[in-house]
Amino acid sequence: MDLGSVTKIQRSYEYVNDFLYFVVRPVTEGEKQAWVYCSGVNISRFSPITKGRHGIGNPSVRALQNVNHGVRSLALSKGARPRALRGNDCAGITPPKDTWYTELLLIENASESFPHEMIDYCVRDLLTRIFRACLLELKLPDKLLKPDELQVFLEDLCVKYG
Numbered sequence: 001m002d003l004g005s006v007t008k009i010q011r012s013y014e015y016v017n018d019f020l021y022f023v024v025r026p027v028t029e030g031e032k033q034a035w036v037y038c039s040g041v042n043i044s045r046f047s048p049i050t051k052g053r054h055g056i057g058n059p060s061v062r063a064l065q066n067v068n069h070g071v072r073s074l075a076l077s078k079g080a081r082p083r084a085l086r087g088n089d090c091a092g093i094t095p096p097k098d099t100w101y102t103e104l105l106l107i108e109n110a111s112e113s114f115p116h117e118m119i120d121y122c123v124r125d126l127l128t129r130i131f132r133a134c135l136l137e138l139k140l141p142d143k144l145l146k147p148d149e150l151q152v153f154l155e156d157l158c159v160k161y162g
Helices: 043-050 060-077 114-135 147-161
Strands: 013-016 022-031 032-042 081-084 100-108
Touching: 013 114, 022 114, 032 043, 032 060, 032 114, 043 060, 043 114, 043 147, 060 081, 060 100, 060 114
Parallel strands: none
Antiparallel strands: 013 022, 022 032, 032 100, 081 100
């Protein structure tokens, strides 16, 4: 799919705060519909939690890479087709300050409900992986917090473990 000739549709799903983001934007080209999946983790903001608590590599970067593998698997299990995507379809989501690690995918043939399910999975799996890699026995809230509430939760952890 050549994204240069793609028309953006209005409905997108966004979960964004100063620590992380998961954004799913619908695109269409002719009769085909797909989702552009944008993900990012703020390495600078997670640093107080991760610094000195892991082996080789950065836990937040590695966690996002693993989450994206999980998104591919989830998409395949739902009959969708994930594809690697290069470009700037996710430009403007992250502020220019701090250090961000980002990835994006194109997901074809996914249902309308897929983005909501995927974002819930992504946020929970990312944090679980980061905490586990840092050997922190932290329990996430049972219900996915709103992005600003999660930011406060993570800021408190940065104070506690920083």
